[in-house]
Amino acid sequence: MNHPAVSTPKQSDFLAIPESPVVYWLRPKFFELLTGRLLGDVADVCQGLATADDSRFVRFQWETFDTSRWVPFEKGGGYGKWFGHQFWVVNWKYHGILIKLHPGSAIRNEYHYFSSGWTYSYMARGSLGLRRLEIEGFFSHLASAVFSPLLGTAAVLNARFASSVIRSISAKIQLTESYVARVPFPENIPLLLPQIEADCLTLKRHLVATDATERSFSGVIGDLSQLDAVAAVLHTLEGLNEREVFAAYEVAGDDMQAVLDETGIPAGFHPLIAGYDTLPDLPADLDLPPLPPEVRDYLAAHERIVPSAAELQRIKQRLRGLYEAGPGVKESEQATEAAEGGEGDEDVAVSGAHIPIPTETFLEELSVKLELHPIAVYWLLEQLRAEGTRCKPEEQRLLEDRLSVLILRLLGHRWPKQIEAGEPLPAWADEDGIIPLTAGVGQPTLAERLRLRLRAEDGATGAQQAEALLAELTGLSLEEWLRREFFKRHMRQFKYRPIAWHLASDPTTATGGKGRGKGGSGGARSARRTQPAFECLVYYHACSSDLLARIRTQYVEPFLRAERQRLDAARRSNQETEGAQAQARIQELEEFNRRLQSVAEQGFATPELEKSLADEPLDRWSSDGLIALPDHADLLRQEQSWRVDLNDGVRVNIAPIQQAGLLVADVLKAADAKKALADRARWRSDERRWVRQGKLPRCGWMPDDIPESPQWTVLAPQREAEQAKLAEKRRAVVERGGQGVARADATSQEG
Structure with a gap:
């Protein structure tokens, strides 16, 4: 009798499997299944969109809420079954015209976009896990999709047998759609x-x-x-x-x-x-x-x-x-x-086997x-x-999650489900998306507002218990946690695309005195004090062109006036130490104001921008879409200023803030921050050129009421014909799926 681990296949067994892989270790039952009905016989297994430039065309769903432009996009995220990993959106304005114009992009299987099905991650340690693909969006080349008319398809493929077969017949650990399509599929799905x-x-x-x-x-x-x-x-x-x-596969025993x-x-x-x-x-x-x-x-x-x-x-x-x-x-x-x-256990598996x-x-x-x-x-x-x-790690995670969600709601953030339900901003949310962490500006601090929310939801005793638990689990008071830990945790949780930005007049003191890049204040001052003169949180979606000016005039200037009064009082009373401290804070706040002003005026200034604008035509597309600018100097000033387009994403818009040394911790690597600014200059140059060519109606940062390019209007019949052709193909696919359901029902009845 053969040992259960020994397989003795014949050469004909290999030849009977599609593409004839030499899977000599497979058991006879698996050879039998691989020559029968396969997933590809009952379902479409296909790749989706490859943008060729995800930093330009893909965002995390919390970066933008413009649903007319950004649609749900599945692009992997590791192993997961049934549901989840719904983090991304893709720019599909005008049926993805920007992506289609981009060299190297691949619009695969577009007729399956905006269809319900199942998706799986290409990179998942060789483990196939199907997650629900909802009709609101579509999928990428890193999250191929399975479209099947048969109920129970995901149940079959989420079982271990499918992953085992793919690993056996594939030379790589990645889950390419060609191998997934060759997974054996039962003739009858159990009811x-x-x-x-x-x-x-x-x-x-x-x-x-x-x-x-x-x-x-x-x-x-x-x-x-x-x-x-x-x-x-x-x-x-x-x-x-x-x-x-x-x-269902009739796999039992040693198999x-x-x-x-x-x-x-x-x-x-x-x-x-x-x-x-x-x-x-x-x-x-x-x-x-x-x-x-x-x-x-x-x-x-x-x-x-x-x-x-x-x-x-x-x-x-x-x-x-x-x-x-x-x-x-x-x-x-x-x-x-x-x-x-x-x-200890003697039967320890060899690592990697x-x-x-x-x-x-x-x-x-x-x-x-x-x-x-x-x-x-x-x-x-x-x-x-x-x-x-x-389990203190889990208690800490849940408590910090709750505090983080409350902070985002205080800043004015709403999640997609809240927006879809038409839920208004609560009255206690901040109106301008700026909340100070430092007292003395005539507004409640973040800690004070957070305590109010905890009391409103948990009562006074519950709020005290939450703070006591935070101190027990982290060793920090609420104020210390907000200043020292929240932003770093928020960055990690939101995958280094944070929507709550922690600005400080001296970031080195906010991070324990460690140096942190360009624009930071002097180390000597950090050694004498334990925290910056001014700190605040800024909500990304509140980043209008006057945001930095509002921080200066409404928050920093009151501090400066108060510190100058302290300095005068200290000088009159000959209090040298207090006077020196007030003078240091004044210098710090004045330097902070200078950096804020510099970002507002030249935050997007780069050599790449100057080069791209040198030959830019001075028409309405180089301005506001209505009236042309008089000269290139005006154009350069316009493009260098920190005019935030939320569609550019957190990466691009936070780069000037980071480079100026205004953040308490770096979000981007230095090279990526520099590249983000160069990317923005290139993207805007491309869009202006495409508008002039009639490939876009107007630049993406312009309101929809800006009159469209005349050439775009001329090309409208051609675009409509392309969409009609796609719609016809999609109808054919839907009909084919309906016929598949009918065949499946007939098979079940016969069974």
């Missing part, structure tokens, strides 16, 4: 899979909606127990899904074990613990129909262990250590041995490490939390 697919989608939506960077964000949930309950049910359904998919050896055991396959085995209650507001009876049957028949009291205590001790350490922490061998009361499917929640991570079912882990955690066990 339970569409229901599992829909339920997993609902549960994952709920978890994703707690992430402030996601398009679907609806609010921070601070109840760890509630989040774990949703995760426990989700991973239970995923375990049932894996079982059903293996059955199934080969897949699990390669991709890892699903959390839902691990055993339950007797007494810790009931489904947790889900949140009342979760719009989920009753779970199918097969779920309870699955759990009733699932393997259970009955540990002794000592064994259960060891399990809880190990779980306590893992939970207290927080997500992503590797469990040390010593800690494992101590918790288990014996020697197999690539487990990544876990997506902390509960799933704990389940996999403990080799216990997620439901058992959930109830053990409930018991441990009742005994006082805490």
Whole structure:
């Protein structure tokens, strides 16, 4: 009898597989499946848009809210199943004309744009995870899409078998659409899979909606127990899904074990613990129909262990250590041995030999490490939390998330869901998008406003408890956390495209006295004081052309007047130390004002800009779209000034602020900040030229009521013909999909 790990394929087996890969290690059952029905037979698997310049055409969804120009765009983001990674938008104004004009761009499969389907990340450690692609947007070449008329397609492909096959037949770890299309597809999809697919989608939506960077964000949930309950049910359904998919392929025994050896055991396959085995209650507001009876049957028949009291205590001790350490922490061998009361595991996998499917929640991570079912882990955690066990890293994350969301709302930010619902700005949001961190300008500071919001939502006692928890977890008061930690955390969370900018008159003192680039104040002054004379937060979407002038006149000037009065008083009373300190603050504030003025007048000045403007025609497109400028000097002054076009994104508009040394921490690398300014000059030059050629109606930074280019009007019939042709192709695809559904229904009835 052959060893289970030994395969002896014939040469004809290789030849029967498309493109004949020499996959000598595959088991006979897999050869059989690879010569049958494939995903490509029942679905379109295709690449999407490649812009050739994402820094120009792609933004994070929080950078712009102009839905007439920017549409949802899926471009990867690593492994993820069911839903999520909805971070990006792409410039599709006038059906993507700017991208189509750009050399090197590739508009692939446009007839599938704005269609519902499933997308997956090209780079995901060889792990296929389909996420819902919604009809409002489309997909990129880094997040290819699957369009299938068959319900349950994502349930089939999100099971481990699909990832195992792709890894076997592909020479690379990337998930190219040609190999995904060759995944075997069952002749009959089990009736339970569409229901599992829909339920997993609902549960994952709920978890994703707690992430402030996601398009679907609806609010921070601070109840760890509630989040774990949703995760426990989700991973239970995923375990049932894996079982059903293996059955659909008729893969069992050693064949199934080969897949699990390669991709890892699903959390839902691990055993339950007797007494810790009931489904947790889900949140009342979760719009989920009753779970199918097969779920309870699955759990009733699932393997259970009955540990002794000592064994259960060891399990809880190990779980306590893992939970207290927080997500992503590797469990040390010593800690494992101590918790288990014996020697370490001898059966340790060789690093790199197999690539487990990544876990997506902390509960799933704990389940996999403990080799216990997620439901058992959930109830053990409930018991441990009742005994006082805490996960301080998660508590800190949730508390800081909540504070960060409140800060953004105070600045006037609304998330897409709030905008879609027509939710107005609350009365307590700031009107001009500038909030001081320093007292003394006649307005409440950020800390004062934040305390008011916490009291309004939690009451006086709850607000005090939140501040006490922050101090316990971070070692910082609310004021210190706002000054020293918020902006750095906000930068990381919002992927270095922050929408709350922390400006300071002396950034070196705001960052503990460390030097930080061009324009910073002197180190001697930093050594004497612990904080800048003035600090404020600025909301990116409030960045109008007069923003910096308002900071100077409404915030800095009152400080200067007060400091000059202190200096005069100190001189009259011969208080040299106080006078010297007042003089230092005056110099700092005056230098801050000078840098603000310099950015306002020459923030976008670069050699590339001067070169591009040298031969620029002086027509209305070089001005405001209405009246031409009289000479090139006026044009240069106009283009050098810090006139913010939000469509250029955070990268371009924050670069002058950073280069002037006004931020408490650098957002961009120095080379990228320099390149961002050169990019802006090139983009604007291109658009003015294309408008003159009739390829655009007006420059993108101009209002829509600016009269369009006459040549654009002339070319209108040609554009309409192209759109009609695309619409016809899209109709044909939809009809083909409908026929596919009919065939699938007939197949199910025959089965």
